[in-house]
Amino acid sequence: MRVLTPERMDDPDATRADLDASLRFIRVVNRRLGGSRALIRHLAAWSRRWPRDRPVTLLDVGTGSADIPLAAVRWARRRGFDLRVTAVDLHATTLALAREHVRDEPAITLEQADARRLTDRYADDSFDYAHAGMFLHHLPEIEVLTVLRMMDRVARAGIVWNDLVRSPLARLGVRVLTLGRPEIVRHDARVSVDAGFTAAEARDLARRLGLGHCRVRAGLWTQRFTLAGERPGAWASAP
Numbered sequence: 001m002r003v004l005t006p007e008r009m010d011d012p013d014a015t016r017a018d019l020d021a022s023l024r025f026i027r028v029v030n031r032r033l034g035g036s037r038a039l040i041r042h043l044a045a046w047s048r049r050w051p052r053d054r055p056v057t058l059l060d061v062g063t064g065s066a067d068i069p070l071a072a073v074r075w076a077r078r079r080g081f082d083l084r085v086t087a088v089d090l091h092a093t094t095l096a097l098a099r100e101h102v103r104d105e106p107a108i109t110l111e112q113a114d115a116r117r118l119t120d121r122y123a124d125d126s127f128d129y130a131h132a133g134m135f136l137h138h139l140p141e142i143e144v145l146t147v148l149r150m151m152d153r154v155a156r157a158g159i160v161w162n163d164l165v166r167s168p169l170a171r172l173g174v175r176v177l178t179l180g181r182p183e184i185v186r187h188d189a190r191v192s193v194d195a196g197f198t199a200a201e202a203r204d205l206a207r208r209l210g211l212g213h214c215r216v217r218a219g220l221w222t223q224r225f226t227l228a229g230e231r232p233g234a235w236a237s238a239p
Contacts, residue, residue: 002166002201004140005191008184012091018184019093023065023101025185026134029177034222036071038162039131042228043072046129046158047081049235055082059127059154061115061147062135063087066098066108068162069131073107086127088113116143118150128234130155133162137195141205148227149209158230159214166196170223202227 008014009022030036050056056076060069069085076083085108089095095110102108113121115135130151136144151159164170174189181189197205199218206214206227214229 002141002197003191003194005194007138007188007191009094009188010091010138014091014093014184016093016097018182019091020097021182021185022188023094023097025178025181025189026064027067030067030071030134034219034224035133035162036068038222038224038226039068039072039133039160040075042158042160042226042230043076043083043129046230047076047079050081051235052080055084057127057129058083058085059118059122059130059151060085060087061118061130061132061151062138063089063098063110064094064134065101066110067101068133069108070102070105073105077107083107085109086111088115088118090114115139115147115150118147118154122154124153125156126154128155128157129159131160131162133160134164134192136161137163137192137197145205145209148205148211152209152211156231157234159211159228161202161227163202163225164193164196165218165223165225166193166198167223169220170196173223197225199225 009019066087069087073083087108088111095112098110170193174193178186178189199216202225203216213231214227216225216227218225
C-alpha cells in the first residue's frame with residue numbers, strides 16, 4: 001500500500017543547497033537507471049511518424065532540473081528533429097536551479113506552473129506530447145488522476161508517465177544508492193519509494209481514466225515503469 005509522506009524537497013522553505021543535492025541525485029538516478037531512456041524509448045518509436053518541416057512539442061510536468069527533457073532534446077537533434085520542450089515546476093528555487101542546468105539549451109523553455117492546474121494555463125492540444133518523470137508519486141491518488149487527465153487534454157498526440165516502482169527491491173536499491181548522501185536525499189529517496197505505484201496500480205489508473213491507448217511497461221532492474229501511449233492516427237491529420 002502507498003504511504004504518502006511529504007518530501008523535504010517539496011517544502012517551500014527548502015534551502016537552495018538541499019534542493020541542489022536532491023536534484024543532483026535525481027539526475028544520477030535518471031542517467032544510470034533509465035529515467036531519460038524511458039522517455040526517449042517511446043519518442044523513438046513514435047518519431048517514425050514525425051514531420052521534419054515543423055517542431056515537435058512536449059510539455060514536461062514537474063521538471064525538477066529538466067535533465068530528462070535536456071536528454072530528449074539532444075537525442076532528437078542528433079536525429080534531425082526539432083523537439084521543443086516547455087518544462088514546468090511549481091518550486092521557484094527548483095526552477096532557478098533548472099535554469100542553470102539548461103541555460104545553454106534554447107529548445108527548452110522553463111515556466112512556473114502548478115501541475116494540478118495545467119488546463120488553467122494551457123489550452124487543449126497545446127502540445128504534441130506531455131511527460132511527467134519522477135513526479136506524480138509526490139501526489140495523492142486523486143491528484144495523480146487529475147494531472148494525468150489534464151496531461152491527456154493538453155497533449156494532442158500522446159503522454160508518458162515515467163516513475164519509480166514501489167517494491168522491496170526498490171527500497172533496498174535506494175538505501176544502497178543513497179549511502180553517504182545528504183540527509184535530505186536519504187529521506188526523500190526512501191519516502192519516494194513508499195509513495196510510488198506498482199505497475200498494476202498504474203494500469204488501474206489508466207483504466208479508470210479511459211486511457212485505452214496507453215500501456216504500462218516495467219523494468220525489473222531499473223525498478224521503473226512507464227504508462228505511455230500515442231493516439232492512433234495522431235500524425236495523420238497533424239496541424
